[in-house]
Amino acid sequence: MDQAYLRAHPEHLPTFLTHQRIRETPVGGGSVSTASRLTLDDGTSLFAKTWPAGDPPAGFFEAEAAGLRWLAEAGAPVPELFVALPQMLATGWIDHAEPTARSAERLGRDLATLHRSGASSFGASWPGFIGPLPLDNTESTGPWPTWFATHRLLPYLKLSVDRDALASPDASLLDDVLTALTHYPDPERPSRTHGDLWPGNILWSPTHAYLIDPAAQGAHRETDLAELALFGGAPHLDRILAAYHETYPLADGWRARVPLHQLHLLLVHTAAFGASYRTAVVTAAEAALRAIT
Template identity: 40%
Template sequence: MPRFTPDTAIKTASAATDELLCEAAGLRWLAAAEEAGGIRIAHVIEAARDRLVEERIKTGAPTRAAARRIGAALARMHAAGAPWWGCPPPDTPRGARGIGRALTPWAESGAAKSWGAFFAEYRIAYYVRILRDEGTFGPRETALFDRVCARLAAGDFDAPQPALVCDAGTCCARLHGDLWAGNVFYLADTDARTGGALIDPMAYGGHAETDLAMLQLFGYPYLDDVLAGYDEVSPLADGWRERVGLHQLAPLLLHCVLFGGGYVPETLDTARQYR
C-alpha cells in the first residue's frame, strides 16, 4: 500500500524488480497525451527500482458532467496511440517482461499482426496456461478457452478502433491497462477540464474497447455518462456492447490467477458466450 503525504503518494518495493520503474514509465506515457486533451494522470515526481513518488490526486464527488468529461478525455488519451499490439511504454526498463504480480506480458514488435491474435496469445492463453498448470482449470475449461482463442486468432471478433484512434492513423490505442473504478478518480475541482484523473497503470498498446470493458466490470459512478462522453467525441464501432464480455475475459482470468476460484464461474460463463 502507498504511504501518503498531503501532496504525494509513495510506493516502495524490493529493488530486485523493475515493477515501479515500469509503472512510472506507464504514467509518463499516458501523461504525454494530456496536452492533446487526454485525461489527467498522476505525475511522477521521483522513480527508482525501490521507490516511486507520484502526485497525490485530490478527489471529489462524482457528477454527471464530470463523468462526460472523463469519457471524452479517455477517448483522447486512447487516440495518442501506440506502435504495435502489446507494446510497452517507451521508457520501460530494457528486459522487463511485464508488470504486476501475475506479470501481465507485453509483446515484441510484430509479434501479433492483429488485435485478435494478440489478445488470444498474450491476454487469454497466457493466463489459461497458468491456471491449467496450477490445477484450477482442467481439460474441459482449457478446451473452452482454446476455442475462444481460435476464434480470436481467426479475426472473428476484430473490430475498428473508436473514431479518434482511427483518425490518428494508428492501429493501436494507448491503454491504461487496469482501468477499474479504483484507478479512475473524480477530481475535487468539478470544473476541471478532464473531470477525473488516473493512477496505477499497466499501460500497453491495445484495443480501446478493452479499457472501457474493464471500467464496466466492477461498476463506476455515472458509468453511462462516461461511455456517452466517450462515444460523443470518438464514436465506438458497431457491436461494441456485444464485445464487452470478450474484453473482460482478460481481467477476469487475471483475477482467477491472483485471487483464486471465486472468479472461475463468472469467467467460464463469460467465455461460453464467445466459444
C-alpha cells in the same frame, strides 16, 4: 525536503524516509503495494507506493512509471510522477471527491482523446506488470485478435490452470475462444490505453477523474472500456460511455464484445487471486464465444 528539491533529487527520498525526515501516514492501497501519504516541508503531499516485504520484482515500479509518462505524453489525466525508483514510486497527492455525472462525462472525453492518440504497436517498449504478475509487452503490428490471444489470454489461462483456479472443462472453453480468435476479423489499430482500467483505478477528484496504477500498452480501445464495467462498474458508467462515443464513435457490435475484452483482466484475477473469480471467467468466455463465432 520540498517538491522542488524532490524533483531535482528523487533518489534521496528513501533516505529521508529511513531517517524519518518526512511525515509518513499509511493509507489504503491496493492488493499489491503498500501505500502512504508523505507530507513535505512545504506542506504539500505525495502518494507513495512500496513493496510490502523485501524487494519488488525487477522492473515493477519502473514499468508503472514508464506507463504514467507515456499516458501523460498524450495528455491523459494522470498524477504527476515525482519519484520512480526500483524500490518505490511517488506521485502527486490527489484529494478525493464523490464522482459526478459531469466528471464522468469529462472522463469519457479524456479516454477518447487518449485512445485516439494511438500507439505504434500492440504491447509496449518496456517489460510490463499487471497487478503482481508479469505482462508480456512483446510489440506486434499484426492483427489484434492474434496478439490478444497469444499475449493477453493464453499466459494467464496457463497460470490459472497450473494454480488450480480453473478446471479442465474451463480450459477447454477458453481454448475454443482462442481458436475462434484466430479466425475473427478485427481491423482495429492499436490505441494508447491504460491497460488495467477496472473502476478501482479511477481516482475521482473535486474537478475530474484521474487514471492511476496503469499497465499502459498499445491495445484495443474496447478493452479499456470493457474493464470499466467490471467489479461493480464505474460510477456513472453510462455517462462515461456516452461522452466517449460522442467524441470517438465505437464500431458496431461493441456491446456484444464486452465479455471478450473483459476476459484478459478476469484471467489475471484467477491467475493471481484464485478460483473465486472462476465463475466470472466462465460466464465471460461463454458470452465471448457467442460474440465472435
